[in-house]
Each structure stands twice: as structure tokens, then as C-alpha cells.
Amino acid sequence: MPYPDAAATHLTPAEDAVPADLLALDATDPLARTRDLFSLPDSVLYLDGNSLGALPAHVPDRVAQVVTREWGDQLIRSWTGDAAWMTLPDRVAARLAPLLGARPEQVAVSDSTSVNLFKLLSAALHLQDTASGGTRRVILTDADNFPTDLYVAQGLNALLRDRYELRRVPALDLAGAFGPDVAVLLATEVDYRTGERLDLPGLTRDAHAHGVLTVWDLAHSAGAFPLDLRAADVDFALGCGYKFLNGGPGAPSFVYVSERHLEGVPAFLSGWMGHAEPFEMAREYRPAAGARRFVVGTPGVLNLAALDAALEVFGDVDLHALRTKSLGLTDTFIRLMAPVAARHGLTLVTPLEHARRGSQVSYRHARAGELMTHLIRAGVIGDYRTPDILRFGFTPLYLSYADTYRAAQRTGAVLDAVLGAAQVQA
Structure with a gap:
């Protein structure tokens, strides 16, 4: 050596x-x-x-409290007792929302970035298909986008029997690639390899001018610099909790939904925790209000608690x-x-x-x-x-x-x- x-x-x-x-x-x-x-x-x-x-x-003490007192002593009572595990995803979303330039009801925290991308891309394609009458059949993306984004888009398209073309162009050519056949722009704001940052507000504005919906990956953005997704008029966004948000390995991901889509956006991974009344145990799905419908299954309490505690660091930053x-x-x-x-x-x-x-x-x-x-x-x-x-x-x-x-x-x-x-x- x-x-x-x-x-x-x-x-x-x-x-x-x-x-x-x-x-x-x-x-x-x-x-x-x-x-x-x-x-x-x-x-x-x-x-x-x-x-x-x-x-x-301070995260180890918080996780230890969840394990020893909330789980160990309170057992199942912690879902609805003082610990209120059932609403933990909403509390974490509310803590995260200011870092995104969002309102709490626009944010949901659960699952991984890959799973959340599937949720949002499928929703965006459905909304666009309904609005365009099926005339838009292109998912536009950066040629060197993060591999999981490309894989998810490929897998979703295969599920949809290859109805869409995944059109990959160099990042600097995205602005000139919008056309009447493009349904969705799928882009990552900061390139994971080079650190190059795209013009999120400008590309979103260009996309909308051409009738295109936007899905932004903010894995290398959230917690690294200010975001104002509402001001930029972003349709959908997602990101992870374990990079600049310091939530720990495999920390939950987040989704963001524009206010104009909140009531009508479909959640095709429609699990019971995204139901308006989970404990009604109804046999028909009725989506929860706001982005909460994108929370699919039982919250991962330990990793949500770690992320919740980690986000306290940003409280007065x-x-x-x-x-x-x-x-x-x-x-x-x-x-x-x-x-x-x-x-x-x-x-x-x-x-x-x-x-x-x-x-x-x-x-x-x-x-x-x-x-x-x-x-x-x-x-x-x-x-x-x-x-x-x-x-x-x-x-x-x-x-x-x-x-x-x-x-x-x-x-x-x-x-x-x-x-x-x-x-x-x-």
C-alpha cells in the first residue's frame, strides 16, 4: 500500500x-x-x-426509544397510542415539505425511490392518456439518467404492452425534444455521475408549453439546496431520504404531487394504507386525500422514525x-x-x-x-x-x-x- x-x-x-x-x-x-x-x-x-x-x-436514541419503549413496552398500542405510529408517515411528510417548497398534503413518505417512481410515472401516463385521447406515446428522458429510472420506465412500459417509446436524448437536448407525441418528461435534476444540475423550472415550463407532464427525480437535490416545487409548477417528483437528508441506509423515499393533480391522480399501487379509511376494511378502494394515497402498506416504523429524527437537523437551517x-x-x-x-x-x-x-x-x-x-x-x-x-x-x-x-x-x-x-x- x-x-x-x-x-x-x-x-x-x-x-x-x-x-x-x-x-x-x-x-x-x-x-x-x-x-x-x-x-x-x-x-x-x-x-x-x-x-x-x-x-x-441523536438518531440512535430515537430509534432505541422506538424499539425499547414504543415497541418493547407499548407493543401494538403504539399504533394509536402516544407514539401514534399510524400517522408517522404524515408527520415525516410535514417535516420534509418545507425542504421541497411544498405543502404537507402534497408529500407522502414511504417505500423506495424505484417503487415511488413506478407509482408516479404510471399515474402521469394515465392522466396524459386521458387528456390526450391516447395520442401521446413517448416518455422523454435523459440518455444517461440514473439506471433505476430507466429500468422502471422499461418495466412499466412492458406491463403496458410496449405502448410507449422511451426516448433517450442527451440532457442538454431535452429542451428541444418536446413535441406533440411526448407524454411525460422523466428527468433527474442533478446527474449522479457528474453533478451537473438541470434547469428544473425552465424545463418544466417548456414541457408544459408543449402539453407535457413532468416527473422529476430529486435524489441528489433534496437537502442539498433550496427547492420550490410549487413555484416551478412541477407535476410530480420523488427522491430518497438517505443521501443529503441523512435518514440512514434504505431510508424511505418521498413523492410530491402538484396541487392541481391531488384530487384526480390515480394510485395504481392501491394498498390499504392509502385508503381513505384503512380500518373500515372496505372491499373497494377509496383513495385517501392528497398524496397520502401513495402510501401503500404498513409504515416501516423504524426507518421512518430515523428519518423523522434526522430531519430535525434542518429545523432552523x-x-x-x-x-x-x-x-x-x-x-x-x-x-x-x-x-x-x-x-x-x-x-x-x-x-x-x-x-x-x-x-x-x-x-x-x-x-x-x-x-x-x-x-x-x-x-x-x-x-x-x-x-x-x-x-x-x-x-x-x-x-x-x-x-x-x-x-x-x-x-x-x-x-x-x-x-x-x-x-x-x-
């Missing part, structure tokens, strides 16, 4: 020599206090919150300050990594323009997978995406400018050790 493992790694003199201007930014950071709300190991520089958010320090710090951290990392990138042939694929950037920085390199393995062993935890992407996520709630500096310094040292200090990759 050309660089020591994280457990044996202490800050080198270079890593500890944080420039005064960065220390000054940390000293005046309005979000500096939120770092103490998370449990982070001292031995790592964690740049993978865009894949799995760090553990909020200014999301605009969050975005400002995100851009500051990523700007700093890009600047500090510039000589490393030049030395070793890394190609920056994350946009420099702030409006087009999410909260991550990505580079291409032919040996990206191998390099990330070495970086993780050395305590810089980012991740690798095929075929050649080194990906570094920046969560402003628990990362500082000093962390960013040290991560860049250590990344340079690791790459020098693995590739050779003077080696430049073609």
Missing part, C-alpha cells in the same frame, strides 16, 4: 497547514454549529454524503446559506485540485457554473476505480461510478473548509504515491 491506511493516518504538516482565508470562512460559517449534530469518525474525511448521509448524533456554503466548498475543492488534476490527467466533469452544479465534484480518470480504493483506505471517502468517475460529495451541514483543504491535500498525496508524482495520464 503506497499510502498509510486511515486508522494509522494523522494529519500531515501539509494537511494541517490550512490557509488563513479558509480558516476565516469556517470561523464565520453560519452552519458551523450543525457539525456537532452529527456523529463522524475522526479518522476519515467524509465526501460521500451524496450517496449515504452521515449519522445525526437557512437553505440559502446551505447552498452558498455548498458552492463555496466545491469551488474550493476544484481550485485546490487543479494542480493535482493537471499533474495526473484528471478531467473535471462537474460544471464550473454555479447554476449548473449540484453539491458534488467529479473527475474522469482511466484508473478511477483503483484510485478511489486507495483514497478510501487513506481516509478520503468518496466513491467511484463506472466506467471512470471519481466522485466527491459535499454536505455543508458537517463539512468545513478545513476538511475540504485536507481532503484535497490528501487526495494529491495519494495520487502522487499511486501514479508517481510526475506522471501525467493521457
Whole structure:
């Protein structure tokens, strides 16, 4: 191993020599206090919150309370007693709604992103089919959209006997691809590989001008920067709870439904928890009001409780300050990594323009997978995406400018050790 493992790694003199201007930014950071709300190991520089958010320090106690007192002592009484498990999905939705620019009744929390995408895409296609008389038969999507989004669309189309064409175009060509045959735009706001951010309000506006409904995947958006889905007039959206929302591995997903669709939108995964009166045990389905109809089965109380507790961190966070710090951290990392990138042939694929950037920085390199393995062993935890992407996520709630500096310094040292200090990759 050309660089020591994280457990044996202490800050080198270079890593500890944080420039005064960065220390000054940390000293005046309005979000500096939120770092103490998370449990982070001292031995790592964690740049993978865009894949799995760090553990909020109070979540273990909340989960322990659910397990030992609410489940252990109260047993089944917790569904309707003080713990009120039955309404937990609604309480989590209400806590999440401000981060989305939504009203509580527009949000439902349950299941996974893949399952929720199936729910929303099937609903959007049905609404469009009814409105257009069956003349719109195209699902328009980014050619490099996240694979599960493509798979769900393919599977749903197969269920519908291939009535639709899944038309994949480059992200930058989406705005010019709307036409009279397009039913739904299925798009992810922030590209999971490059961190490029699409113009959600602009594309939604263009879609509506052509009679197209929108389904947005916000997996890398929610909790990373302010969202205002109502102002953008988004039809449907979904996202996960375990990335920038820090809800834990496999945390529940969410759906968002525009107010104009709330009463008429069909829920084809029509389970009993989405019924208007679940305990009537009626033999005919009657949808609950609002987005609650998209809650299908019995709520997963443990993971909902973890997400509920995790969202408390955002209670008094200014999301605009969050975005400002995100851009500051990523700007700093890009600047500090510039000589490393030049030395070793890394190609920056994350946009420099702030409006087009999410909260991550990505580079291409032919040996990206191998390099990330070495970086993780050395305590810089980012991740690798095929075929050649080194990906570094920046969560402003628990990362500082000093962390960013040290991560860049250590990344340079690791790459020098693995590739050779003077080696430049073609």
C-alpha cells in the first residue's frame, strides 16, 4: 500500500497547514454549529454524503426509544397510542415539505425511490392518456439518467404492452425534444455521475408549453439546496431520504404531487394504507386525500422514525446559506485540485457554473476505480461510478473548509504515491 491506511493516518504538516482565508470562512460559517449534530469518525474525511448521509448524533436514541419503549413496552398500542405510529408517515411528510417548497398534503413518505417512481410515472401516463385521447406515446428522458429510472420506465412500459417509446436524448437536448407525441418528461435534476444540475423550472415550463407532464427525480437535490416545487409548477417528483437528508441506509423515499393533480391522480399501487379509511376494511378502494394515497402498506416504523429524527437537523437551517456554503466548498475543492488534476490527467466533469452544479465534484480518470480504493483506505471517502468517475460529495451541514483543504491535500498525496508524482495520464 503506497499510502498509510486511515486508522494509522494523522494529519500531515501539509494537511494541517490550512490557509488563513479558509480558516476565516469556517470561523464565520453560519452552519458551523450543525457539525456537532452529527456523529463522524475522526479518522476519515467524509465526501460521500451524496450517496449515504452521515449519522445525526441523536438518531440512535430515537430509534432505541422506538424499539425499547414504543415497541418493547407499548407493543401494538403504539399504533394509536402516544407514539401514534399510524400517522408517522404524515408527520415525516410535514417535516420534509418545507425542504421541497411544498405543502404537507402534497408529500407522502414511504417505500423506495424505484417503487415511488413506478407509482408516479404510471399515474402521469394515465392522466396524459386521458387528456390526450391516447395520442401521446413517448416518455422523454435523459440518455444517461440514473439506471433505476430507466429500468422502471422499461418495466412499466412492458406491463403496458410496449405502448410507449422511451426516448433517450442527451440532457442538454431535452429542451428541444418536446413535441406533440411526448407524454411525460422523466428527468433527474442533478446527474449522479457528474453533478451537473438541470434547469428544473425552465424545463418544466417548456414541457408544459408543449402539453407535457413532468416527473422529476430529486435524489441528489433534496437537502442539498433550496427547492420550490410549487413555484416551478412541477407535476410530480420523488427522491430518497438517505443521501443529503441523512435518514440512514434504505431510508424511505418521498413523492410530491402538484396541487392541481391531488384530487384526480390515480394510485395504481392501491394498498390499504392509502385508503381513505384503512380500518373500515372496505372491499373497494377509496383513495385517501392528497398524496397520502401513495402510501401503500404498513409504515416501516423504524426507518421512518430515523428519518423523522434526522430531519430535525434542518429545523432552523437557512437553505440559502446551505447552498452558498455548498458552492463555496466545491469551488474550493476544484481550485485546490487543479494542480493535482493537471499533474495526473484528471478531467473535471462537474460544471464550473454555479447554476449548473449540484453539491458534488467529479473527475474522469482511466484508473478511477483503483484510485478511489486507495483514497478510501487513506481516509478520503468518496466513491467511484463506472466506467471512470471519481466522485466527491459535499454536505455543508458537517463539512468545513478545513476538511475540504485536507481532503484535497490528501487526495494529491495519494495520487502522487499511486501514479508517481510526475506522471501525467493521457
